Amino acid sequence: MTSIDDAPVDRPGGEPGEEGRGHGVRPRGVLGRLPRYAAGKPPVAVEGLESFKLSSNENPLPPLPAVLDAIAAETAINRYPDPLTTALRTELAGALGVPATDIVTGGGSLGALNQILATFAGQNDFAAPDEVVYAWRSFEAYPISVGLAGALGVQVPLRADGTHDLAAMAAAVTERTRVVLLCTPNNPTGPVLTRGEVVGFLAAVPEDVVVVIDEAYQEFVRRPDAVDGIELYRDHPNVIVLRTFSKAHGLAGLRVGYSVSQDHLTRHLRVSAVPFAVSQVAEHAAVTSLRHLPEVRGRVQGIVDERNRVVEGLRASGWDIPEAEGNFVWLALGEATQEFAARAGEQGLAVRAFAGEGVRVSIGEEAANTRFLGLCREYTPVPPPLGKRTE
Structure with missing residues (x-):
């Protein structure tokens, strides 16, 4: 395993000495390491x-014809959207069989992830950064989001078949670990995590570590024993599920994602949620798509x-x-x-x-x-x- 600070990365470009220009204005040092x-x-x-x-x-x-019609019919874009995306959360609650209070929306699943990291991982009160453990290679935004949150990314290599090495990931958890990211199916390699694997992993990590199950491609999964985060979060207070409307629903350009977790986590996530991250056009489109699930x-x-x-x-x-x-x-x-x-x-x-x-x-x-x-x-x-x- 490696930390993101040790991993080879592409540095932001620029001529030598360029960082000293601009009237002495300097970005956060972490930007040079991401x-x-x-x-x-x-x-x-x-x-x-x-x-x-x-x-x-x-x-x-x-998007479906009905969704395109809904997008075209939305004209009140001179008004701010509902900051709680009440209509969408209500529709999702019915579709998923979860309480609406367990859902927090964001600008795509990446926006929802950034809210999670801002809430649970970063620079702690003792100056040492919190740690976020994830498999690598996985979603390429992970190291960026983790670093910008002020946390230290701990990358655990995938196995040769492109799957998560959950035993190594559990071993990488330390007293500084605050969040673990599980990407299933893993982007870009493709394999899923099974329910049994994830249940075993949850038993192996401390209950105060947040485990994020990133299921951006969940609707495409056909493996019978694949994990379903919505099934697990009810019994595991430290699980947060990430999903999106970008893939299966064809709404990538509208940026609609959400997380699902128990209320003792969502009440904190609502504090860090970006206000108005989901526009009324996006919300109306997502609600309409959910109403045409077949x-x-x-x-x-x-x-x-x-x-x-x-x-x-x-x-x-x-x-x-x-x-x-x-x-x-x-x-x-x-x-x-x-x-x-x-x-x-x-x-x-x-x-x-x-x-x-x-x-x-x-x-x-x-x-x-x-x-x-x-x-x-x-x-x-x-x-x-x-x-x-x-x-």
């Missing part, structure tokens, strides 16, 4: 080919079917890839990562490359997925099996 978030790039136009963006895990379909689930199943087709096609071509339970697949290409991403770009496909590690490819339109499979059939060399790679 990686920069790199959003998925759009595809480059290729003559004669339709280009596809497979780099941001977006839903390839627009249609949403039908669309999600279509994406899952395409994911299964992609996974089967990759394995038939000799690729040994991790379990894929989100709306993406992971190719552990190592040093060949940038070369593969460039090849994809030449074919009008934008993919998400993590230099020296691998490529994450979102499940997109059928034509995009078919072209991606064709690229993978032709690409050589195929990476070695997961179990034979060095960690």
